[in-house]
Amino acid sequence: MLEQLGALAGTPWIYVIVGLSVLLDVFLPVLPSGVLVIAAATAAAGSAAGAVGEAAQAHAGFADMFPLVLCAATASVMGDMVAYRLAWRGGDRFDRAIARSRRLTAAQAKLGTALLRGGGPLVVLARFAPAGRSVVSLGAGVMHRRVAEFLPWSALAGLTWAAYSVSLGYFGGQWLGASWLSTAVSVFALFLAGSGAVYLMRRPEEPEAQAS
Secondary structure, three states, X not given: OHHHHHHHOOOHHHHHHHHHHHHHHOOOOOOOHHHHHXXXXXXXXXXXXXXXXXXXXHHHHHHHHHHXXXXXXXXXXXXXXXXXXXXXXXXXXXXXXXXXXXXXXXXXXXXXXXXXXXXXXXXXXXXXOOOHHHHHHHHHHHOOOOHHHHHHHHHHHHHHHHHHHHHHHHHHHHHHOOOHHHHHHHHHHHHHHHHHHHHHHHOOHHHHHHHO
């Protein structure tokens, strides 16, 4: 996959592939959009590392990384808002859709209490949690949260997630080269961030559980 992405790096197709994957990931959380973003950044970093001279490397890195972050972040917000609007109009149907998905049901069980507490930072944390983006976007629509409450935090979540994922792939590619090892290390770091997000979202429940 790295070879194919490396060949597409610097062409509009890489942004089309990444954008569609991130956009659809909110409806199909089994799609490896985070892995794809990291792999694309790793491939671009490998191409930049092969450039002659530090100035050429810096220029290539900025030219390839910034549009990739912008593409992934924009697609993330667009997917969030589509899911939010659809769930706003048909909450019962989306509740049933979540119930039919083991992944979404597990995420809802882990994050549901935290979401009921509300709060914008939870939207950012949930973006890193497995299937958390889907539960948050659909949940905000079902609960009829106002756009002014959801959209800014969705944008911040998408930008934070995209910048973190691209940075992992870029620095991994710079240090270890455009290889499966660098991609695996970067994906593991993304997994750790997701585990940390789930822990932080569930931690306030512990005192309540002990009190009861």
